[in-house]
Amino acid sequence: MTLTTTEQMGIIYFAWHGKAQERMEISARLQAEWKAFAELVLQEQKPSGSSDLSRLWLRDDLFVCLKLPYVRRELMEEQLLELGSQMKKDWQHRFMDSAFGGKVPELNLHAGVSILDNDIHSEQERLYEGIKRAIIHGQTKCATERGLKRRTLDQILQGRLIQPVYQPIISLQCGTDAAYGYEALSRVPSQRWFDGPLGLFDFAAEEGLTYSVDRLARERAIECCTGLSSGQKLFINITAQIMQDPTFTPGQTLLLLERYGLSPHHVVFEITERSSIEDFASAKKLLQHYRSQGYQIAIDDAGAGYSSLQSIVELKPDYIKIDRSLISGIHQDEMKGHLVHTFTELAKQMNISLVAEGIEEEAELQFVKELGVQYAQGYLLGRPRPTIG
Incomplete structure (x- = not known):
């Protein structure tokens, strides 16, 4: 993904977590349907211009890479958190309905976000660090929502x-x-x-x-x-x-x-x-x-x-x-x-x-x-x- 000097790249990480995956029928359904579902939804939601969004799969974990307008880092992070939160909520609901006929206890879609660092010159290293930070951020169930709540709390205190x-x-x-x-x-x-x-x-x-x-x-x-x-x-x-x-x-x-x-x-x-x-x-x-x-x-x-x-x-x-x-x-x-x-x-x-x-x-x-x-x-x-x- 080629970036201009007025753009930055962000990553949104999606992965399924929960004890329900230990059940064979749940694990098999995830492996059979999750990738196809995510690819189809990405096609529906893809921004205009094929270079605006790309994806990377590591096993069943999805990393969505997208361009962001180059503004203050706090605003870029807020945009990513908002988008990640909306996508996670929408995708989890739609996928569970289509794959399982409704919500599955102890199964949740996690989302984490990161912005690639410009001070790392190697593009491969930048991507690796961004992926690593997104994975770490997405380990908790409501990481994107929590990030937005923390930003709201900080705004309340500062303002x-x-x-x-x-x-x-x-x-x-x-x-x-x-x-x-x-x-x-x-x-x-x-x-x-x-x-x-x-x-x-x-x-x-x-x-x-x-x-x-x-x-x-x-x-x-x-x-x-x-x-x-x-x-x-x-x-x-x-x-x-x-x-x-x-x-x-x-x-x-x-x-x-x-x-x-x-x-x-x-x-x-x-x-x-x-x-x-x-x-x-x-x-x-x-x-x-x-x-x-x-x-x-x-x-x-x-x-x-x-x-x-x-x-x-x-x-x-x-x-x-x-x-x-x-x-x-x-x-x-x-x-x-x-x-x-x-x-x-x-x-x-x-x-x-x-x-x-x-x-x-x-x-x-x-x-x-x-x-x-x-x-x-x-x-x-x-x-x-x-x-x-």
């Missing part, structure tokens, strides 16, 4: 694209509907790869970037909270995992608050338990550092987390946020009522305030109020909005 919204928390015992505070919730700019903030944080954890995403969400929550009055609280979620992150740097939030005319007395850190807290001694040490500066602490999702009761006893928070799973329909569920009553008794003994989450019905609101719950939030009381007030 500071997390958008905060604020949901009011209402006092139930003071006889006024004024907001006691607001919980800052994160929204992601696109739902293509992350189905919301939880998906974003889960992927960030897999990539070792939990603290980077957590810090960005916290910073954006503070930067956009104009309208917060002096007596109101801003509830900000932080993950328990950042306490063990080697890049964690205490003091950054304090500097940001000062920049926006706020103080730690405005802030309540909500500890979310996406996984259990493994080292309570370290957690208590960190939280004491926060408390000494004037921050308050809340345990989020109480009643639904991995170790919420232990967290309450060990960390002695200022607030317990009762998960919506216990609040939904509480006026009609005797067991839920008993459980929340237990929380109110525990909170009284420990001088902790309760927040009922997920209030959607007036009956739920009246029930938790009669139990002595001090604060509540939910769609009945106010939906998340981009601004405070």
Whole structure:
């Protein structure tokens, strides 16, 4: 394939993986039909001009070589990942339907990509290195999709694209509907790869970037909270995992608050338990550092987390946020009522305030109020909005 000075060559690697290949009938069908299927589909999808695309077979592994416009390497890689992801998804579905009559468990088409290096002068060596990198990249089941998710995550971090919204928390015992505070919730700019903030944080954890995403969400929550009055609280979620992150740097939030005319007395850190807290001694040490500066602490999702009761006893928070799973329909569920009553008794003994989450019905609101719950939030009381007030 001859390239001009404004072109570059990329490789997309396709290979079948999975234990299903150990079955003789599956292996035989792959050997008999895969190459013919791929060749036919390539003919259908081939770009105009016979030199734009070529292929190389190594046994049953296919390497599609194609020209790319010479742009920034990041853009070329993104184009390859997009194309590889689309082709893999389409080919896997169509081939399984035609060869097996539907999806085969433990059989997946893998795809990997690479761009040939121009600094290797020998064309044979360039091709060999490109093939090797594509094979390595394609060893995991969803390599192309993962590459695109990582690029989206990097774009979110670099562009500071997390958008905060604020949901009011209402006092139930003071006889006024004024907001006691607001919980800052994160929204992601696109739902293509992350189905919301939880998906974003889960992927960030897999990539070792939990603290980077957590810090960005916290910073954006503070930067956009104009309208917060002096007596109101801003509830900000932080993950328990950042306490063990080697890049964690205490003091950054304090500097940001000062920049926006706020103080730690405005802030309540909500500890979310996406996984259990493994080292309570370290957690208590960190939280004491926060408390000494004037921050308050809340345990989020109480009643639904991995170790919420232990967290309450060990960390002695200022607030317990009762998960919506216990609040939904509480006026009609005797067991839920008993459980929340237990929380109110525990909170009284420990001088902790309760927040009922997920209030959607007036009956739920009246029930938790009669139990002595001090604060509540939910769609009945106010939906998340981009601004405070």
